[in-house]
Amino acid sequence: MAEYDEAARRLTLKLVYYGPAASGKTTNLMRLHDALQPELKGEIMTLETHNDRTLFFDMLPLGFRAPSGLLIKFKLFTVPGQVAHDGTRKAVLSRADGVVFVADSQRSQALNNGLSFENLADNAARVGLDFDALPLVVQFNKRDLPDILSEAEITARWAGARWPLTFACALSGVGVAETLRRLLASLYERLAVQYHLDSEHRLSREAFVALSTGRVS
Structure with a gap:
């Protein structure tokens, strides 16, 4: 859940990249880090082991100031994909404000x-997140590989879902920024009501998304 420090005029948000092993979660964060303007980003941290690329998490802190002076910071995490690390998945998912599911x-x-x-939905319930209300974007990654599901097939399979779909090749960066923008647009709707982003901080949805991503292409 968002952390609001009124005295420091700081709002900190947690975004989590979730998905199966080797789907491209870490690569998404690496491409974002490469593309963001220097003033928006900190160092990216990666913890790796011999049997899972992200045993604990990757964290990419970034942020900007609203016209009112409110500092809005994001912490982006990935979870480990392997089932053996499900306890870590729950720990990282806890208190998330938004999720990108990387398929x-x-x-x-x-x-x-x-x-x-299914594991994401189950773990969200276990850590007290309302999965039905959680801002979520589903990204289908690895569009550059052979023998992939077509966009039409994927769209048909997810036709009844309420979550936005995006298509990406995280290795080249295609679709990575767009995925984050779609998540931020969904997240803004919740934050605007709770923290009066528009009325008190003069921050529209369009400005929130643009400033958060530094107009990354």
Whole structure:
């Protein structure tokens, strides 16, 4: 959940990249870090082991100031993909303000995607998040690989879902910024009501998204 420090005039938000092992969660964060303007980002931290690329988390702090002077900071995390680290997944997911679910577009990974998404829903409930109200974007990554599900197939399969879909190739950066922008646009609707971003801090949804991403292309 958002952390609001009134005395320091600071709002800190937590965004989590979730998904099956090797779907491209860490690569998304690396591409964002590469593209963001220097003043918006801190150092990216990665903890790795021999059997999972992100045993604990990657964290990419970034932020900006609203016209009112309110400092809005984001902490971006990824969870480990392997089932053996489910306890860590829950710990990282706890108190998240928004989630990007990174799916693997390869046909062979359809089952893993489904199981991981179910795990996300289950773990959200376990850590006290309202999954139905949680800002969430589903990204289908690895669009550059052979034998992938077409956009039409994916769209048809997710036709009944309420979550926005994006398509990406995180290695090249295609779709990475767009995914984050879609999540931020959804997140703004919740924050605007609770923290009066528009009326008190003169921050529209468009400005919130643009300033958060530093107009990353």
